Amino acid sequence: EDEGQLPKYAGLLVSEFPRAQQRTLVYITRDYDPKDKQEVLKGVEDKVGFIQLRWFNFYDFLVAYQETLPSNPLFQETIRFMDEKLLGHIRSLTPAEYGAMPHVLSLIQTMKTTLSEEVKEKFVGITGEKRAQPDLAPDWGNFMLCTNDHEPYWLGLGFELGGEDGCPRVFAYFCSLPSSSRPKWLLVAQRLIEKGGWEASEWDGVKPETVEPESWAGAYYPKNLADFLTEPESVAQIKKFFLDRLSEIAEVKRAHPRLAWKK
Numbered sequence: 221e222d223e224g225q226l227p228k229y230a231g232l233l234v235s236e237f238p239r240a241q242q243r244t245l246v247y248i249t250r251d252y253d254p255k256d257k258q259e260v261l262k263g264v265e266d267k268v269g270f271i272q273l274r275w276f277n278f279y280d281f282l283v284a285y286q287e288t289l290p291s292n293p294l295f296q297e298t299i300r301f302m303d304e305k306l307l308g309h310i311r312s313l314t315p316a317e318y319g320a321m322p323h324v325l326s327l328i329q330t331m332k333t334t335l336s337e338e339v340k341e342k343f344v345g346i347t348g349e350k351r352a353q354p355d356l357a358p359d360w361g362n363f364m365l366c367t368n369d370h371e372p373y374w375l376g377l378g379f380e381l382g383g384e385d386g387c388p389r390v391f392a393y394f395c396s397l398p399s400s401s402r403p404k405w406l407l408v409a410q411r412l413i414e415k416g417g418w419e420a421s422e423w424d425g426v427k428p429e430t431v432e433p434e435s436w437a438g439a440y441y442p443k444n445l446a447d448f449l450t451e452p453e454s455v456a457q458i459k460k461f462f463l464d465r466l467s468e469i470a471e472v473k474r475a476h477p478r479l480a481w482k483k
Contacts (some may be wrong), residue, residue, distance in 0.1 A: 226260045230268045244269040248278075250307055279308025291432065303359055328356075328363070331379050334459045335365045339377075342466045346473060347375055348482030354378065372399040372480065373408070375469070377462050379445070388445040390458055392465035395421065395438025396431075403428045404479055409432060409439040411472045417441050419470075441465055 247255060247267055257270045279302050286295045286420040302308045335354035344350050347367050354365045357471060364378025371445060379394040396405035406428050412418040413425045423437040424430045431437040443461060448454040473481055 226255060227262060230261050230264050230270070234264050234267050243267060244271060247272045248275060249273075250305075258462050273306035275302065276309065279301075283308075283476060286367070291435075299357075330455060331363045334455055334462065335378060339459060339462045339466065342470070343375075343377075346466060346470055346481060369397065372397055372401050373405045374438075377465060389442045390445055390448075390461055391443070392441045392462065392469075393421070393438065394439075394469060395436040396436055397436060401479070402431070405477070406431065406437065408472050408476060408479070409437070411475070412439040412441075412468060415468055438440070457476065 225244065230245050233240075233245060237243060244261070245261075247260075249272075252274075258265070258315055261268055262268050269302075275285070279299070282295055282299055282302075286292060286299065299308070332354050340352075340354075343352065343365055349367050352365055352367065354363065356363050357366075362376075362378055363381060363383050364376045366376030366378070367374055374395050374397055375393070380389040380391050382388065393407055396402045396409060399405075406423070408409070408427060409418075409420075413420055418439040418441045419425075421438055421440040422432065422435040445458075448461075451457040460471050474481075
């Protein structure tokens with residue numbers, strides 16, 4: 221914003237739309253940049269209104285609106301762009317965030333511990349992804365170990381740091397990506413669902429025809445992190461959760477050896 225730009229735009233609204241019954245200048249920013257309404261509208265106060273918003277106001281609206289509608293590619297792309305440009309996540313530092321800061325590094329190390337060594341070795345044995353490392357996925361709000369998204373399937377396990385209900389979870393997620401071999405990978409997901417604990421995600425878990433063409437349909441196994449807090453060795457129990465899920469996937473893999481599990 222250049223010096224005097226907002227008063228100039230307020231004046232243009234009057235000169236360019238002389239017959240308008242109502243005029244409003246809307247100023248939208250990513251960062252905190254408060255303006256004096258009287259200075260912006262000086263000389264045209266009775267002819268122009270002034271509203272100041274932040275981009276996160278639009279982001280929150282789009283996310284909430286998207287949840288009430290079927291999948292909308294335009295909304296999804298807009299939200300993805302705003303995430304990429306950090307237009308939806310600039311907020312005030314909250315007391316809870318301030319209080320959590322001393323524990324962040326310790327928490328990251330704990331999550332890495334549960335996804336390393338035996339878990340990483342078993343993950344590589346199934347997928348062949350030797351370069352995969354446990355890491356933060358901020359767009360998804362997860363800390364996880366996962367395959368890349370260029371295979372006919374995707375496998376991820378880790379921590380869902382804040383679900384819709386605000387409760388952190390551990391999870392394992394196996395899904396089929398759009399490809400000609402998708403029905404075979406959906407069969408793998410179906411076999412996992414039959415084991416119990418695994419839930420169908422983005423399909424009914426039985427009929428491949430219920431899958432949307434671009435969806436990541438598969439099997440999802442969540443467990444509230446709070447369930448581990450009463451365990452005397454909670455970190456070891458979380459690691460066991462991941463190992464158990466990988467063992468179930470490995471068992472299904474042995475039943476479907478002709479699928480291209482590794483690249």
